[in-house]
Amino acid sequence: MVRTPCCEEMGLKKGPWSPEEDRILISYIQQFGHANWRALPRQAGLQRCGKSCRLRWTNYLRPDIKRGNFSKEEEETIIKLHQILGNRWSSIAAKLPGRTDNEVKNFWHTHLKKKLQRSNTSMNNSTSTPVQKISQSTSTSTGIMAVQPQIVMSHIEEPSSHTKEETTVRTIPRSTRNVISIDHDYGNKYFMLKEAKIKCSTTSTSTSTTTTPLFDPRLQIISFNSKSSMDQYTMKKGSSNDNNGLTSKNEDMDFWYNLFVKAGESTPRPLKTLDALL
């Protein structure tokens, strides 16, 4: 479907907001709320598109927004959550009261990314973390085509040779759901593979039908220092079965947050792509 950008509509203003426009928007939302962003600027008498109004409100004018520098605790939370969630800024911001996804994203790009790059460089120059190559294969038992996802890894230590095992990735065809594919005891360390989304498309011709999995290309291998940490996860997985085995995005995000941040799990080391490690 093709849609014209909303700001191409005639006569709509772009660029920085004036104090007067801010005042009009705040006043209107305080009176009438923002049930329909598209209709809002017309009703409020603003020469802006609804999208621009929404962004201005959510990123700047909302009364619950916290301005000012990020605290040390907020900084650490962002770093931890980014290791777990990647660039899911809105999910990260949801755990920082008063902060917006835009603000978190900007803070990451302007401060934290560079800071981590500096610390990684110094770490590599001193003691390098041993990384064990994980071989992978994709089961064909489900009958779906194998797609090579991007794999990111956190904290993996060298296992002793007699405990080394192959890690097998199993995939489950479901429609746009978070799916946990395996967990894995790797010697005395505990690992999990977490697959973000799996969505399948089916193409039929007169002679054949092809089912293609469309992965969100993020597959995380996450290590745990203790069985109890992993058991928390298992419990979570079990409870989700009550809901037909499916977990919502928010529930899943909350789980990882609680596990790593609130429960005091040791900070996972910076993620590295598998390609970079092999």
Add this chain to the structure above:
DNA sequence: AATCGGCCCAACCGCAGAAAT
């Protein structure tokens, strides 16, 4: 004082998914 270059951040853009019809 003028210029330059890097940094910061508000705002925009395009896409994807959800909701409505």
Add this chain to the structure above:
DNA sequence: TATTTCTGCGGTTGGGCCGAT
């Protein structure tokens, strides 16, 4: 079920600010 509309998200941009030269 198909189509359209709306909303939210993440990536990117561009203008203002500020320190260095």
